[in-house]
Amino acid sequence: MEKLKYRFLWTWDHSTNWSDKNISIQEKGSRNPYHKNPDIFLEDYYLLIDFMKSMDLNGLIIWGFLRDSHGGISYARKIIEYAHKKNIKIIPGIGLGAYGGIYYDGENKYNLRYHILKNPGLSGIDKNGNKRNDILCPSKKENIEWYLEGINWLFDNFQVDGVNLxxxxxxxxWCNECKKRRGENETFSTEDIKVYLPIIEKINKKSKGSLITVGLYIPPFDKAIEEFLTLPEYIIPQWRLTEIIEKPPINYIKQTKKFKKIFFSLPQKEQIGFFHQGSQWFLNTRHECVVKSIYNGVKLARELNLSGLITHGEVSSKNPEWFLNYLAFSYFTKFDAQLEEFSGILNKYTGGYGKTFLSLLFSGTNRKKLSTSIDQAKKYLSKFPQGEKEYILWYYLLQELYRRIYLLDQWR
Ligand SMILES: [Zn+2]
Structure with a gap:
């Protein structure tokens, strides 16, 4: 298979920064409040969607999709409308038992906090027995019913293409019933998916063919994947590939034969992968060029026969490191190509010197070699007028090489 079917980007609304009008930006955290102007919310996402179209990426996951503070229902609809004109799927993040529920933030019946405010008896409790206003107890059937109603509301009111659960x-x-179901000391929630199965079934019934992706914090080689053996085939598990696409010690996960066998016998027809390189979620690399990890991620996705792959979409392509990341993601998910072949597409943006650009980018951490690379990068930079796209990429490369040599001297 050449082109992966799903080539998606993943975002939190509060840290998706594409508009030039952003005067202060958030780059960390999840579940943050939204402080920007609602119109900036639209502009950030319109620019992102335009760029996705130019890169032939076809789906966008948005956490914090429905919020009072950025236009609520009407602005969410505008985003869907805009994306659909460009053939891009919109998939809101939906928290099950946490993460705001269906309506992420605001005074709406299907917002989780609002639901608990109106029904205090339905909240979840923490380890010490205290009530939480942001977590639901899934053992209470009223909460499952609330979700079932909410799914009707969501699909009746929005042309969403699926959900990211x-x-x-x-x-x-941590109530007694939840503990009994999950096991006394389990802090992890993979098996909690089963308690939410009626909601998943409801989505499938309500909107046949919509993508029901389930975000997981485990790699495809983990005992917990067994949970999926008995789950419906239309669910799309979203595996964490972050560690297993790197070398040890970052990769600490053993791809044992036993788990491989289970993995390849899962009934789910479609599966996708997600990795966190190039983001605040992985070694503070939000502003780094991670082309090699992207290449590794796509290679593994092909080996595992995944239907698609997700990377982050929060950083504007005006940042050269992310322009390169998006370009690599687009290229490798489209063509089953080697890393070196990426230079072909880079030619278009580097004045025809893609191969040299890549070789300098990967020139390692030898001081002498870096020093030579800096001289070369300077030479290429001088060929282009300031502000041109070629200039921006060569300038980035030169700065990157300076940064490496600087860090090298810090360590010696
Ligand atoms: Zn409970």
Whole structure:
């Protein structure tokens, strides 16, 4: 298979920064408040969607999709409308038991906090037995019913193309019933998916063919993948590939035969992968060029026969490191190519010197070699007028090489 079917980007609304009108920006955190002007929300996403179209990427996951503070229902609809004109799918993040529920933030019946405010008895509790206002107890059937109603509301009111479900990695309910179901000491929530199965079935019934992606915090080689053996085939598990596309010690996960066998016997027809390189979620690399990790990620996705891959979409392509990341993601998910072949497409943006650009980018950490690379990068930079796209990329490369040599001297 050449082109991957799903070539998606993943975002939190509050840290998606594409508009030039952003005067202060958030680059960290999840579940943050939204402080920008609602019109900037639209502009950030319109610019992102325009760029996705130019890169032939076809789906966008948005956490914090529905919020009172950025235009609520009407602005969410505008985003969908805009994306659909460009054939891009919109997939809102929906928290199961956490992460705001269906309406992420605001006074709406299907916002989780609002629901708990109106029904205090339905909240989840923490380890010490205290009530939480941001976590639901999934053992209470009223909460499942609330979700079922909410799914009707969501699909009746929005032309969304699917959902990105998460059961919450930061907080789960510790009531006796939940503990009994999950196991006394389990802090992890993969098996909690089963308690939410009626909601998944409802989505499938309500909107046949919509993508039901389930965000997981585990790699495809983990005992917990067994949970999926008995789950419906239309679910799309979203595996964490972050560690397993790197070398040790970052990769600490053993791809044992036993788990491989389970993985390849899962009934789910489509599966996708997600990795966190190039973001605040992985070694503070939000502003780094991670072309090699992207290449590794796509290579693994092909080996595992995944239907698609997700990378981050929060940083504007005006930043050269992310322009290169998006370009690589687009290229490798489209063509089953080697890393070196990427230079062909880079030619278009580097004045025809893609091969040299890549070789300098990967010139390692030898001081002498870096020094030579700097001289070369300077030479190429001088060929282009300031502000041109070629100039921007060569300038980035030169700065990157300076940064490496600087850091090298810090370590010696
Ligand atoms: Zn509970």
């Amino acid at each position: 998460e059961t919450g990695d930061y907080g789960i309910c």
